[in-house]
Structures are given as C-alpha cells and as structure tokens.
Amino acid sequence: MERYWNQEIECMSREDMKKLQDERLAAQVKHVYENVPYYRDLMDKKGVTPDDIRSTDDLHKLPFLTKADLRDAYPYGLLAKPLSECVRIQSTSGTTGKRVVAFYTQHDIDLWEDCCARAITAVGGTEEDVCQVCYGYGLFTGGPGLNGGSHKVGCLTLPMSSGNTERQIQFMRDLGSTILCCTPSYAAYIGETLHEMGFTPDDIKLKAGIFGAEPWTEEMRREIEKSLGLKAYDIYGLTETSGPGVAFECSAQNGMHINEDHFFAEIIDPETGEVLPEGSKGELVFTSLTKEAFPLLRYRTRDICVLTREACSCGRTLIKMCKPMGRSDDMLIIRGVNVFPSQIETVLIEQGYSPNYRIEVDRMNNTDTLDVFVELTPEQFSDTVKDLQSKERELAGAMKTMLGINPKIHLVSPKSIARSEGKAVRVVDKRKLH
Amino acid sequence: MNTIQQISVFVENKQGSLTAVTTALYENQIDMRALNLADTSDFGILRLIVNKPEEACKVIQNAGYIVSMTPVVGAKVDDTPGGLAKAMCAIVDAGLNIEYMYAFVNREPNCANVIFRTDDNERCITALQNAGVTVVPDSEIYT
Structure with a gap:
C-alpha cells in the first residue's frame, strides 16, 4: 500500500492542481512586486506588471533570476518580509563570493518540513520509524530539512549530522534505525565501514535511505542498496528554493515528484531562455509559489533535466523530474559542496600563483577527490622540499577557506598546463556521474 | 670565495624531466661535479654543482625550467x-x-x-x- 503524507495534494487532478498553482502564482507575483524592489525593477524593465500574470501560462513573461542576482542582492535584496517576521536563515556551503543566504518565516519552515515529510512518507516512513539524519546540520539545509520532516512524520529522529561513522553504526544498531538520510557518498561509506567492522546488513534494521545533495548514479544506488540492505531513494532541492524536499522519489524509484503546489517547474533552453515543451531536455527553472520570506520567481537552477507527466505507479500525479543530467554552467558539486572553478582561480591570483590551472575531480572509494594542478613561479621556488611542501599546504588551506573542502595541490612546472585557444579546459571530471 | 653556487632546479615527477636538463648541460659543455635529487610523490628538486653555474642557470632556464642559485x-x-x-x-x-x-x-x-x-x-x-x-x-x- 502506497502511503501519502498529503494525499489530496499528491494525487490531485491536473485541473485542480493547475487552478491552485494559478491562484498561488498570481498572489505570489503581487507579493514579490510589492515587497522586493530588486525584482520589481526587473519586471518594470521588461514592462510586466502583476496584472499580466493571471496563471502559470503567463509565467514566461516574467524575468529570470540567476545566482548572479542573488549575489548582487546579497544579503537582503530579495527579502520579501520584514526581518522581524523571519525566524531562520540557511546558506549554501561555504562559497565566498557566491554565497546564498535564504530567509524563512515560521510558515516557510513549516511548508519546507512538510515537503520533507512527504519524501519520508513516500519511502514508507511512519511514526513507527527511527530516522537517522546524517546530513550536516547548521547552515546547510540537508540536516535541518530532513530533521523537520522526520519530526512531522513522527519518526524517532536521530540528529546525528555527518562524520564519526563508527558511532553512526553503533547508534544505528543500538536504536534500530530504519531510515537513513545522508549524501549518497556518505551512505556508501557507511556501508563500507559496516562491513569493515565485521557486520552485514542483517545486523542493522535500515529499510530505506533518502540520499541527495550531490549527483549519483544507478550503479551507486545498487551498491548502496546491497551494502546496507535498504531501498535507496533520491531527493532534490536547493537552498535558493528552501532545501531538500523540492522533489522526492517514490516507490517507483525512477524520477522525483516535484512538490508542484509549492514549486512550479519549467524547462528552458539555456541559450535562448525559451520555455520548452514537456519531455524536452533543458535547464530546470523554479518559481516558489508559497514562500513568504525569500520567494524566488523563475530561478534558473542550471541543472539540466527532463520533466514528465506520465502516470506513475505510486498514484501521485505530481510532475516528475529526472535526476539532473548535468549543468548549464561550470559548477561542480564536490562532496556535496558547490564549487566554481572561478573561485579556485581567485585564490591562485590572491596567493600570487599563475591563474593557469587544472582541476581533476574523481571519486575514490565513493568519496570525491579534488586535485588542483598549479604552475609554480620562479619567485616561489625554493631549493628545499620543506619550503615547497609548506607552499602546497598554504595554498590548500586558502582553498579550504574559500571552498569549504580540502584540495590536494600539485605544483607543476611553468607553462606545463596546456593553454588552449578560446575556452580552456580547466576541469577534468572523471566521476562519470551522468 | 668559500661558498659554492649550487644550481637548484624544479622538476616534475614525470618521464624525461631529468634527461632534458642533463642534455641541455651537455649540449653547452657544462661539467657536472655533483648531483643530488630530492623527490616527493609530485615533484623533485634537482641540485647540481657545476663548473659554470651562471651559464648553467641560463641554459636550464631556456629549456623551460624553474632554476635558482643557492x-x-x-x-x-x-x-x-x-x-x-x-x-x-x-x-x-x-x-x-x-x-x-x-x-x-x-x-x-x-x-x-x-x-x-x-x-x-x-x-x-x-x-x-x-x-x-x-x-x-x-x-x-x-x-
């Protein structure tokens, strides 16, 4: 028996959902126009008024928002409620220059947690379950989102955060955790550690896992399912729209249902911005229909994706998105952290290195690795190994501060990194995730 | 002078790096008196004592290497x-x-x-x- 958290919404007829979306969109555009001067200017420049947006069919008239807008408007420029009504912020993982701070009213948090509750229920979660949340807690949305969803469902919630894997497994065994929420790479690592500790899936009670915040493959899904003896489900979200729970996988395990009563999805041509018909591959764009404090309209996610309304075996009528198939920009997701090559370049220039670099991203034992190859300059050369290694450490430290993850630095000879005509190939992603 | 100028060269750990340096010295008739190589998994530092240090420096630099005198x-x-x-x-x-x-x-x-x-x-x-x-x-x- 398929369980739903909110059957009325999750199985709503297309007509009723469209009506709900139309009403919510019209009200939301009015709210944004009246309260967010930044977006009002964008609309004015395009000659669009709230009256022009009567239904989701009019959405294409609205201007897009991009990460650059979020940066320009940082921190309060896109805030649509007085700070006195906001109760929380969340932020994207340590990416100076591209940091996103999202604001929440209590109502926003309730709706966000409700979306996560739908995801937990869709994998079979009830108040009988023990839900172990090993996403990071703090500014990162993963921990707080699933934690809140788990409370709503009534699961016994273990707010573990990530790390200390042996302790994770000890809790898992002692308290009989049945649902695991974390990044897929951490799930794979927990699986390996379990086996290293001499246990098998028979020694734990996990039945389902909700894994997201980074790209993963079907092979990884099978591997994790085998090593932990559970069913592995995908979840999608981004800090800009709320966090995890924008879309979630159901028993069909073949794509994620978008909570489209809250987040209206479009697929556009990333070059022209033109809206593409259902089933086309393009860039995913979200419009928040219900968020009060930080309601983004037509936010370009840069994730390349396909939407489908084909009937799903779970009975939900919510539109489905496939796993993101790539990016329309050069952002990399490494260990769940968003990394832009331009940030690496900034650190190199600040530290006096040549901005000619090469990044290699790989996955070893299910953990992402980041190797940065940097050309040494004559000024930085020293005749002792000690000095050069301390330069590597200093550079790695500066990148860790900027990116939030620790790269391995490799000093190489000047002019040894290929200089190409036009767009340089600075990034080699060996992970084969798409 | 009681000190000797050592030539220090940055060499990546890859095939042919050392050969290119020694060939450049040979082609310019520079005599090596002593040689030492410190290496890590990524790079090495080649240290040379030669009969004509300033000339050696230029030759190695022209071959595209980072070089310094110590x-x-x-x-x-x-x-x-x-x-x-x-x-x-x-x-x-x-x-x-x-x-x-x-x-x-x-x-x-x-x-x-x-x-x-x-x-x-x-x-x-x-x-x-x-x-x-x-x-x-x-x-x-x-x-």
Whole structure:
C-alpha cells in the first residue's frame, strides 16, 4: 500500500492542481512586486506588471533570476518580509563570493518540513520509524530539512549530522534505525565501514535511505542498496528554493515528484531562455509559489533535466523530474559542496600563483577527490622540499577557506598546463556521474 | 670565495624531466661535479654543482625550467671512519640546522667532498674551520 503524507495534494487532478498553482502564482507575483524592489525593477524593465500574470501560462513573461542576482542582492535584496517576521536563515556551503543566504518565516519552515515529510512518507516512513539524519546540520539545509520532516512524520529522529561513522553504526544498531538520510557518498561509506567492522546488513534494521545533495548514479544506488540492505531513494532541492524536499522519489524509484503546489517547474533552453515543451531536455527553472520570506520567481537552477507527466505507479500525479543530467554552467558539486572553478582561480591570483590551472575531480572509494594542478613561479621556488611542501599546504588551506573542502595541490612546472585557444579546459571530471 | 653556487632546479615527477636538463648541460659543455635529487610523490628538486653555474642557470632556464642559485658550503672530509661525523658535529655544535647534504668524490686521494646546506653559511664555514675541516674554495669547482 502506497502511503501519502498529503494525499489530496499528491494525487490531485491536473485541473485542480493547475487552478491552485494559478491562484498561488498570481498572489505570489503581487507579493514579490510589492515587497522586493530588486525584482520589481526587473519586471518594470521588461514592462510586466502583476496584472499580466493571471496563471502559470503567463509565467514566461516574467524575468529570470540567476545566482548572479542573488549575489548582487546579497544579503537582503530579495527579502520579501520584514526581518522581524523571519525566524531562520540557511546558506549554501561555504562559497565566498557566491554565497546564498535564504530567509524563512515560521510558515516557510513549516511548508519546507512538510515537503520533507512527504519524501519520508513516500519511502514508507511512519511514526513507527527511527530516522537517522546524517546530513550536516547548521547552515546547510540537508540536516535541518530532513530533521523537520522526520519530526512531522513522527519518526524517532536521530540528529546525528555527518562524520564519526563508527558511532553512526553503533547508534544505528543500538536504536534500530530504519531510515537513513545522508549524501549518497556518505551512505556508501557507511556501508563500507559496516562491513569493515565485521557486520552485514542483517545486523542493522535500515529499510530505506533518502540520499541527495550531490549527483549519483544507478550503479551507486545498487551498491548502496546491497551494502546496507535498504531501498535507496533520491531527493532534490536547493537552498535558493528552501532545501531538500523540492522533489522526492517514490516507490517507483525512477524520477522525483516535484512538490508542484509549492514549486512550479519549467524547462528552458539555456541559450535562448525559451520555455520548452514537456519531455524536452533543458535547464530546470523554479518559481516558489508559497514562500513568504525569500520567494524566488523563475530561478534558473542550471541543472539540466527532463520533466514528465506520465502516470506513475505510486498514484501521485505530481510532475516528475529526472535526476539532473548535468549543468548549464561550470559548477561542480564536490562532496556535496558547490564549487566554481572561478573561485579556485581567485585564490591562485590572491596567493600570487599563475591563474593557469587544472582541476581533476574523481571519486575514490565513493568519496570525491579534488586535485588542483598549479604552475609554480620562479619567485616561489625554493631549493628545499620543506619550503615547497609548506607552499602546497598554504595554498590548500586558502582553498579550504574559500571552498569549504580540502584540495590536494600539485605544483607543476611553468607553462606545463596546456593553454588552449578560446575556452580552456580547466576541469577534468572523471566521476562519470551522468 | 668559500661558498659554492649550487644550481637548484624544479622538476616534475614525470618521464624525461631529468634527461632534458642533463642534455641541455651537455649540449653547452657544462661539467657536472655533483648531483643530488630530492623527490616527493609530485615533484623533485634537482641540485647540481657545476663548473659554470651562471651559464648553467641560463641554459636550464631556456629549456623551460624553474632554476635558482643557492650558496652552499663544501667540506673536504677525510676518507676514514669518523671523517664525516667530525664535520657534522662541528656544524650541529654551532647550533646550525642541516637542511640537506650530499657527498661527491673529487680528484684528491683519501678525501671526499660533502656539500652542506644550512641556514647560515658564514657560521657553518667558521665552525668547520675551527674544527680543522678544510672548506672547498669555489676556485676548485669553477673553471
């Protein structure tokens, strides 16, 4: 028996959902126009008024928002409620220059947690379950989102955060955790550690896992399912729209249902911005229909994706998105952290290195690795190994501060990194995730 | 001069790096007196004592390598047990750190040359001389 958290919404007829979306969109555009001067200017420049947006069919008239807008408007420029009504912020993982701070009213948090509750229920979660949340807690949305969803469902919630894997497994065994929420790479690592500790899936009670915040493959899904003896489900979200729970996988395990009563999805041509018909591959764009404090309209996610309304075996009528198939920009997701090559370049220039670099991203034992190859300059050369290694450490430290993850630095000879005509190939992603 | 100019070269750990440096020296008729290689998993530092250091520097630089000159101290060490220990004790007793050292043969019988890289060449030379160790003059190396 398929369980739903909110059957009325999750199985709503297309007509009723469209009506709900139309009403919510019209009200939301009015709210944004009246309260967010930044977006009002964008609309004015395009000659669009709230009256022009009567239904989701009019959405294409609205201007897009991009990460650059979020940066320009940082921190309060896109805030649509007085700070006195906001109760929380969340932020994207340590990416100076591209940091996103999202604001929440209590109502926003309730709706966000409700979306996560739908995801937990869709994998079979009830108040009988023990839900172990090993996403990071703090500014990162993963921990707080699933934690809140788990409370709503009534699961016994273990707010573990990530790390200390042996302790994770000890809790898992002692308290009989049945649902695991974390990044897929951490799930794979927990699986390996379990086996290293001499246990098998028979020694734990996990039945389902909700894994997201980074790209993963079907092979990884099978591997994790085998090593932990559970069913592995995908979840999608981004800090800009709320966090995890924008879309979630159901028993069909073949794509994620978008909570489209809250987040209206479009697929556009990333070059022209033109809206593409259902089933086309393009860039995913979200419009928040219900968020009060930080309601983004037509936010370009840069994730390349396909939407489908084909009937799903779970009975939900919510539109489905496939796993993101790539990016329309050069952002990399490494260990769940968003990394832009331009940030690496900034650190190199600040530290006096040549901005000619090469990044290699790989996955070893299910953990992402980041190797940065940097050309040494004559000024930085020293005749002792000690000095050069301390330069590597200093550079790695500066990148860790900027990116939030620790790269391995490799000093190489000047002019040894290929200089190409036009767009340089600075990034080699060996992970084969798409 | 009592110090010797050592040529230090940054070499990546990849096939052909060392060959290119030594070939460049050969093509310019530069004679190597001593050679030492410090390596990590990523890179190496090639240290050379040559007969024409300034020319060698230019040649290696033109071949596309990062190169620098580092003054180091050479000591003539008796070719008998305890010969090296005597020199090292003198340096350490003077409170100096030896960053690295390497030995090479010379044309004199019963004596080996040892290169010391410490944090203070002046004090290193004084310490060696006070202990009765002969310091290699650069005139013996350069031609």
